[in-house]
Amino acid sequence: MIVIENLTKRYGETMAVDAVSMVIERNSIAVIVGTSGSGKSTLLRMINRLIEPTGGRVLLDGRDTGSEPGYQLRRRIGYVIQGHGLFPHRTVAENIGTVPRLLAWEEDRIRARTAQLLEALQLDPAVYSGKYPHQLSGGQQQRVGVARALAAEPAVLLMDEPFGALDPIIREKAQDDLLDIQRKFGTTIVLVTHDIDEAFRLGDRVAVMSEGRLLQYDRPEVLVTRPANPLVARMTGSAERAMRLLSLTTAGEAALPLTAGESGADAIVVPTSASLREVLSELLWRGSECATVADANGAPLGRLTVAAILARARPA
């Protein structure tokens, strides 16, 4: 758990970060969004003390991060940046082994961990271990960057616009991978982005920043249904708030039970993981009224109707 208390950074007259307090639960993803210059990166970099705060403090699992040398703290916290920052003169395996080597792990353990991470990120260790960063595609470089940050099994991962340089399709894939990784390793993630869709997709909680201040920090659906002020409403896109709300619920969560006599044999079958937004779009496109929600094996679990979906597009 990360507790941020009154964290402040002042550069001369500018308040880059102005008395921000927030709590990030263990095993959750907190996403920080905001316009350019709103202080997102500064806030993030104060968590691992790449930037020393002017005031306030950060507690990591109850311990003040100021109580140990910065470089030691940073070896326990993963860090991923836009444009990956891989070492161009080192192979993929050497890049990934950086922090374990700083921590003097045994070579065998480093090798095993490197292979495990490459596999988790769908890069064949036999093919990629010995390659140099310039021999990889942008998406592969980004994955190696994530693997490198996770190498020493950090409990916390900080990410500053990690997918900013990727094209939309690869970016979506990278987001899915991140969610998988997060579930697999139980990492607590703090991610900065200025892509509000990404924030809603990934965040258990989303922090909205403006001019150094934290405007609101809550679950995505709360940001949509009860924005703290007009600026948050504008940033979360009031024109699309109904659709955004639908995108936050999955078909599995919203499915109505199959009543006796219904076969569940609608023409349209959707997986439990589809969002209501996707299901509605499909129904409208096919001119249909209802869809069957099926599990991975195709067995029907419930149904969804247009009316039932629309009922969920309004704040409860």
Place this chain on the structure above:
Amino acid sequence: MPRPATLLRLAALGLLLAFLLVPQRFAPLFAPLAAGGAPPIYDQGNLWMLALSHLATVLAACLGSIVIAVALGILVTRAGGQEFLPLSRAVVSFGQTFPPVAVLALAVPLVGFGEKPTLIALFLYGLLPIFENTVVGLRTCPATVLDAASGMGMSARQKLVSVELPLAMPLILEGIRLSLVINIGTATLGSTVAAKGLGEVIIAGLLSNNTAFVLQGGLATGLMAVLLYDAVAALERRLCRNARID
């Protein structure tokens, strides 16, 4: 089957070694230049020994330049050392612009004749390219790479040794190469203050009006410079094959 460049290299090396070890074999070649029965091949000393001490002087001076210039380059690119940049640059540029002949003339009264004044002159003359290239190399390390290095918990020292210097290495080596090559030529001046070197051959030729000697000293020095240039370039390519920054 070796590549043509390799063959050319070997040929140049073979030619130089042959000339230095058995110069008399080349007598017919130089005879037309030695007027009036003068000896066609330098006969006042052993060419091989002269070449070796020439090379030793240049390498020793260069080693000194590398240590000082790289250390200065590192110092002025650290957060606390930036204020020393203008001063360091002035000192190092002065070393390059002050003519080596003048350095020799000033150094002889202080340290006497022989190798020492030459070493001082070459050392000063060789600082600038190494220093400037070190500074540029360290300054142009990509900011994201340095940020990642700090973010992963490298100390300032670890960052310098395992990231900044390796990334700056191609440029530093280029500076060293430049400095070496310039000094192979410049070292011939050392013979005016009695340092052992190939300059002796040239001076002897000038004194006795023997063009053959002048040409021999010049060619041997030139070949040596070319070969050294090539060797460092090969080392550069080898070390830096992968340190490509996209």
